[in-house]
Structure formats: structure tokens, C-alpha cells
Amino acid sequence: MQETAVQAVQEAEQLQSAALLPAPVPRILTRRSVKYEEDLHKHLGLVLFGAYVLGSASSVAGMPGPVWLPTMTGAAIGGVFAAAHRYCSARVWRPPNAPLNILVTGGTKGLGKALAREFLTHKDSVVITGRSHAALAQTMAALQSGLQGLGYAHTPQLRGIVCDVTQPQQVVALAEQAREMMGSVDVWICNAGYSGSFKHFLDQEPETIEAVVKTNLLGTLLCSREAAKLMLGQQLGGHIFIMDGAGADGSATPQYAAYGATKASFPQLAASLRAELASTHVGVHVLSPGMMLTELLLEGATAANKQAFNILCEHPETVAAFLVPRVRSAVSCGLNGTYTRYLTPASAIYRLLTSPGRIGRFFDASGAPVYAPEHERILGKGAKATARQQALARARTSSLGVAYSLSLALSFVVLSLDSHASAFTGH
The missing domain is CATH 3.40.50.720 (NAD(P)-binding Rossmann-like Domain)
Structure with a gap:
């Protein structure tokens, strides 16, 4: 049962990733192509993932009651977030129909x-x-x-x-x-x-x-x-x-x-x-x-300033990767x-809370720089790391993904408590 549960979690994570991460889309799009070509697999994935994870989790956990209830609950949650994702894709994240x-x-x-x-x-x-x-x-x-x-x-x-x-x-x-x-x-x-x-x-x-x-x-x-x-x-x-x-x-x-x-x-x-x-x-x-x-x-x-920079700073290319898609969406959506x-x-507080993991990112204890020059970051040994940082900066679905995951977790807790309470009272 433990191996089955681990396998279910791994499959669920893969399905969630496919559902929530934005897929590459053509540079020049019509609104109809954005609406129908890009969104269908994401929305279906959200619904299926919700149904799968709650149904599987309830089965593995041995929750009393019919398995269709958590399965349908997960599908309903997926549907809500699919609708939210669809709305944001059309009204907030839409790229321009042509180059600017x-x-x-x-x-x-x-x-x-x-x-x-x-x-x-x-x-x-x-x-x-x-x-x-x-x-x-x-x-x-x-x-x-x-x-x-x-x-x-x-x-x-x-x-x-x-x-x-x-x-x-x-x-x-x-x-x-x-x-x-x-x-x-x-x-x-x-x-x-x-x-x-x-x-x-x-x-x-x-x-x-x-x-x-x-x-x-x-x-x-x-x-x-x-x-x-x-x-x-x-x-x-x-x-x-x-x-x-x-x-x-x-x-x-x-x-x-x-x-x-x-x-x-x-x-x-x-x-x-x-x-x-x-x-x-x-x-x-x-x-x-x-x-x-x-x-x-x-x-x-100063050296003290640079220790703060390790926590709060980013390279210009990462910031640009964040700003440009949002500029283009603002233009596209009028x-x-x-x-x-x-x-x-909020992001500054998060960085401060995670500051131990950011020590020495750009400067050592003496304030000497340890990061690569721009050319190396873009085309050299640091290109892959830069590309990962830029992909995270461009992403639009992180907040929806967090809310979606928390909703599934909360629903599982509520269903579990309700099922056990019903079993205890004999109803």
C-alpha cells in the first residue's frame, strides 16, 4: 500500500505540473487560438488532477464512505480553478496578437x-x-x-x-x-x-x-x-x-x-x-x-550592504523576465x-524568512562578488541557471497553484473529519 501511495503522489505531481505550468504558445496569436488551443489540456488536467488526488488519497487513507464523494469534490475544485485560469488567460495574461x-x-x-x-x-x-x-x-x-x-x-x-x-x-x-x-x-x-x-x-x-x-x-x-x-x-x-x-x-x-x-x-x-x-x-x-x-x-x-543584496537583489535579466510579459499583457488587454x-x-518578507538559503548568492562574507558576468550568465556556464530563474519570473500561475493545492488539502481534511465523525456516530 505504501508503494502504491508513493506512486500515486508522483503521478499526481506530474499531472499537476502539466496542468498548472504555462505551455509554449505561438508568438502571434488570435484570441480564439489562445482560448481553444492553449487552455483545453490545462483545464482538463486541473479537473482530472483534483479528482485523482482526492479519490486516491481517501482510498489510501482508508476513509470510510463512498470513494466517489472525494473524487467528485476534487473534480469540482479543479473545475473552479480551471475557470479561474481560463478567465486570467483571456483577461489578464493574454499576449498581444502581434509583435509590439x-x-x-x-x-x-x-x-x-x-x-x-x-x-x-x-x-x-x-x-x-x-x-x-x-x-x-x-x-x-x-x-x-x-x-x-x-x-x-x-x-x-x-x-x-x-x-x-x-x-x-x-x-x-x-x-x-x-x-x-x-x-x-x-x-x-x-x-x-x-x-x-x-x-x-x-x-x-x-x-x-x-x-x-x-x-x-x-x-x-x-x-x-x-x-x-x-x-x-x-x-x-x-x-x-x-x-x-x-x-x-x-x-x-x-x-x-x-x-x-x-x-x-x-x-x-x-x-x-x-x-x-x-x-x-x-x-x-x-x-x-x-x-x-x-x-x-x-x-x-559596503560589505554590510552587499550581505543584504544577497537576500533582496536579483540580476537585471531576471527582473526583465518578470516585467516584460506583464507589460505585454497590459497592452494586449488595454x-x-x-x-x-x-x-x-510580501516577497521581501519571504526573502527575509528564507535568508539562510540566500547567504553568499552574489557576495561572500568580505563583500567580494562571486557571481558571473553578464555574458557568462546569459550564454556561458550560468545560462541554465539564468533560464530557470527567468522561467520562474515569467510564470503567472504560481499563486493559483498554491491556492489550488491548499484547497485540495483542506477538502481532504474536511472530508476525512466528516467521514470519521459519521462513522463514530453511526450515521
């Missing part, structure tokens, strides 16, 4: 580069900006060779435009050039940012404070303005995504006071733009990448006002 045209400012390194790479893997057309031709050429060559190394025979369209987002005329020219290159801009991500030096605010040079404010706040204002003007002239409108950062929630950012002050303005800016554009087809959203191992974060960081957070309070 994307513009990412500050796209030559860090998160901007990772976002461009992730959009390109979805076959979207991407324009990135940088302050120099040399930086753009280097980044574009790295992205193109990287995609070919990942198995993409035909690299999607990637272009670069030199632009200093603090200069109004350059931002105006950026919008016009992007329109000429791609025909339209579906998504404009205001990502360009500057943290300044890691110092007490009273010790910061005035020139550094000015550069932080101009790049982050003025640059985002100018880009949002030109993006909105461009998209108002497009038949289908478009979507503006503003990238927040530390301090966006009003919390203190010691050593980065100017940076935090600029980021604190972004939710308010997004709300104001949304109100002004409420009657149009232009959506305004905010993205929150959390803590990433980038030059912005590591500048001036949403407005989304605030997509990678590091939520």
Missing part, C-alpha cells in the same frame, strides 16, 4: 539592456537610446550576438538612437525618429536614470544633484510628454511606462537623497498624466524593478494605470 513596437530609454546597460533583450525574445521591434554612438553600437552588437547564441536564427529588429533625455530637442527628435523607424510606438518605457554618488546629501556636489534631478525627473517629464503627444496621433494610442526606484513609496534613501526624491515623484506624475489622458487611448503605468545588481546600486556599497512591482512587501 517598443522604445526603451537608457537601454545600453543594466535593466534597459535586459528589457530590450527580453522584448526581442518575444519578436518585438525595439529601439533603445544611449548618450553615445559607441555605447549603442556595443550594446546592439551584444544583444544581437546573444540572441543568436540563444538559438534565435533571425534577430528581431533592433535599432539605436543617440539621445540625452535631459535635452528637450533631442527628446523631440527621438519621438520623430522612432515613429519613422517603426511606424508607430506601442510602448515607451522611461527607464533612463542616474543615481549620483554614494554620499551624504550635505556632502554631495551641486553638479551631481543637478545631474540626478535632470536625468531622472526632467528626463522622465520630457519623455512622457513626447510619448503622449506621439501616441495621441496614433489610431490605436499607446502605453507609457515610468520606471520607479528606491524612494518611490516615500521611504528614506540615505546616501541617495536626491535620487529617492526624484523617484518619489513618479507615482504622482503617472497619476497626473493618467487624469489628463483619461479620455484618450494612451495608458500610463508604473514599473517597479526592486533591487538589482547594477552599477547604480553597487556604487559605494489596461491603464497598472503598477507592476517585482519586489513586493
Whole structure:
């Protein structure tokens, strides 16, 4: 009986995995193909898994009463979650019907580069900006060779435009050039940012404070303005995504006071733009990448800071894998006002509770880095580990999977108690 129970559990786990994990789907889909081709096996799997696991568990446990009751209960639970999964696939997780045209400012390194790479893997057309031709050429060559190394025979369209987002005329020219290159801009991500030096605010040079404010706040204002003007002239409108950062929630950012002050303005800016554009087809959203191992974060960081980074940080490519599918879904579903957070309070608490298993992930006890450079993480020895992290970040069904499993467990407990109570009372 023990071997049978173990075998039943293994088969159930395989069936649950097939039911809950998203399967690869074509890049260009119609709503009907998403509705009928992708979902059927998942929904059927959820129903069958629920029926199988409760029926088998009750039989192995020797529960009194007819076995059809827990079997039907499991099937009913599976049906409920199949309906929830179907609704989310159609209304929340739906990918666009065709590739998108994307513009990412500050796209030559860090998160901007990772976002461009992730959009390109979805076959979207991407324009990135940088302050120099040399930086753009280097980044574009790295992205193109990287995609070919990942198995993409035909690299999607990637272009670069030199632009200093603090200069109004350059931002105006950026919008016009992007329109000429791609025909339209579906998504404009205001990502360009500057943290300044890691110092007490009273010790910061005035020139550094000015550069932080101009790049982050003025640059985002100018880009949002030109993006909105461009998209108002497009038949289908478009979507503006503003990238927040530390301090966006009003919390203190010691050593980065100017940076935090600029980021604190972004939710308010997004709300104001949304109100002004409420009657149009232009959506305004905010993205929150959390803590990433980038030059912005590591500048001036101490050994103690780096131990915290082991717990709370991720590489830019992992964060991009989380953000990009949600950006694409927001566009596909015509949403407005989304605030997509990678590091939520709940996930931060979970990371703190599991901190013993995160010690030494990126830095050793002395603060020396132990992680591989970007090229190795994407194409070298660390590629498989990176791919696993990205797959987890892209997944949408984790919360449904947890709720589904807990529902089955609770139902088993309730049925077991009820059966034993009925047997005890003789009813």
C-alpha cells in the first residue's frame, strides 16, 4: 500500500505540473487560438488532477464512505480553478496578437539592456537610446550576438538612437525618429536614470544633484510628454511606462537623497498624466524593478550592504523576465494605470524568512562578488541557471497553484473529519 501511495503522489505531481505550468504558445496569436488551443489540456488536467488526488488519497487513507464523494469534490475544485485560469488567460495574461513596437530609454546597460533583450525574445521591434554612438553600437552588437547564441536564427529588429533625455530637442527628435523607424510606438518605457554618488546629501556636489534631478525627473517629464503627444496621433494610442526606484513609496534613501526624491515623484506624475489622458487611448503605468545588481546600486556599497543584496537583489535579466510579459499583457488587454512591482512587501518578507538559503548568492562574507558576468550568465556556464530563474519570473500561475493545492488539502481534511465523525456516530 505504501508503494502504491508513493506512486500515486508522483503521478499526481506530474499531472499537476502539466496542468498548472504555462505551455509554449505561438508568438502571434488570435484570441480564439489562445482560448481553444492553449487552455483545453490545462483545464482538463486541473479537473482530472483534483479528482485523482482526492479519490486516491481517501482510498489510501482508508476513509470510510463512498470513494466517489472525494473524487467528485476534487473534480469540482479543479473545475473552479480551471475557470479561474481560463478567465486570467483571456483577461489578464493574454499576449498581444502581434509583435509590439517598443522604445526603451537608457537601454545600453543594466535593466534597459535586459528589457530590450527580453522584448526581442518575444519578436518585438525595439529601439533603445544611449548618450553615445559607441555605447549603442556595443550594446546592439551584444544583444544581437546573444540572441543568436540563444538559438534565435533571425534577430528581431533592433535599432539605436543617440539621445540625452535631459535635452528637450533631442527628446523631440527621438519621438520623430522612432515613429519613422517603426511606424508607430506601442510602448515607451522611461527607464533612463542616474543615481549620483554614494554620499551624504550635505556632502554631495551641486553638479551631481543637478545631474540626478535632470536625468531622472526632467528626463522622465520630457519623455512622457513626447510619448503622449506621439501616441495621441496614433489610431490605436499607446502605453507609457515610468520606471520607479528606491524612494518611490516615500521611504528614506540615505546616501541617495536626491535620487529617492526624484523617484518619489513618479507615482504622482503617472497619476497626473493618467487624469489628463483619461479620455484618450494612451495608458500610463508604473514599473517597479526592486533591487538589482547594477552599477547604480553597487556604487559605494559596503560589505554590510552587499550581505543584504544577497537576500533582496536579483540580476537585471531576471527582473526583465518578470516585467516584460506583464507589460505585454497590459497592452494586449488595454489596461491603464497598472503598477507592476517585482519586489513586493510580501516577497521581501519571504526573502527575509528564507535568508539562510540566500547567504553568499552574489557576495561572500568580505563583500567580494562571486557571481558571473553578464555574458557568462546569459550564454556561458550560468545560462541554465539564468533560464530557470527567468522561467520562474515569467510564470503567472504560481499563486493559483498554491491556492489550488491548499484547497485540495483542506477538502481532504474536511472530508476525512466528516467521514470519521459519521462513522463514530453511526450515521
